[in-house]
Amino acid sequence: MEPPSYEEARLHPPALHIERYNIPPPPSYHVSLHSPPTPPPTYGEAGVSSSVGGRQTQPVVTQPQPVPVALTYLGDVPAVVRCPHCHRVVTTKVTYLPGTAACCMCLLLFMMGFICGCCLIPFMVRSLQNAHHSCPHCENHLYTNSR
Template identity: 30%
Template sequence: MDQKRAMLYPQVDFNAPTAPSPTPTRELGNPIANGLPIEAPPSYDVAVSVPVAPAVSAPAIAPARPPPVVVVEQPAPQPPTVVPTDTLHLGPNRSRVLCPACGANKTTRMTHTANSRTHMVAGLLCLVGFCCCACFVPYCMNSCRTGNHYCRKCNTFLGAYNPKGMNR
């Protein structure tokens, strides 16, 4: 316990010249009461300013020249070239077409997706109630679904075929 106290509160010799005074003196107390003049603290500019060293004559160094500017004129961008192609005649079956993207002359790949006609026919069959499984038949018939044509080489979408059998 005494060791902790000695570490926290060391013994100070007040007779030493560097020792702090045990009680505040009247000289350091209130400067107004002692008759000392009051000075305002320095302004920010004065407190932060860096003292300027006296000018020392240095050998003259020629300023570096900026690198020369080279102007290269680029040709004006050309508008994209549009090549008119014949309209693709896509039917309910695979068709042989010239792909506008890759230039391949191949038969298209088809996928069929359900459209609004498919959903209406399925709903009608469900309401009529022929059979509980009859409402799934339009989703299996290609005549009720949209046929999407794709290029076999580059897989580009070429167009869609919508069957018109029900709208005549």
């Protein structure tokens, strides 16, 4: 039995369950979009304003100042601290140098037989290195986060 031709298929009414899948086409690209009659308020207008002497004053919003952390809480990323040498609030400059963890891992890999330079990989892994924090202004050493 052969399937019906296109002309024969058009003569038959569509199945009832197909009607629920009739989705209207998307809107035309040439239809203009609805735009609001007035622009949105500015940041100053949207904030809470107060009235002083019949005059509107806008609130002043400022960024909070960074709070310096204690030197003992420094990790392996730069942080805001107060330098004990020059007494400035600075973001520390961090240099990474191989520490005990890198040397131990190198020795362990060497003993496992990775002699062809693979045992030197721990010296390039940042998470195995010590973080040395220093002041960018006076260049004094502040703290070492050891691994």
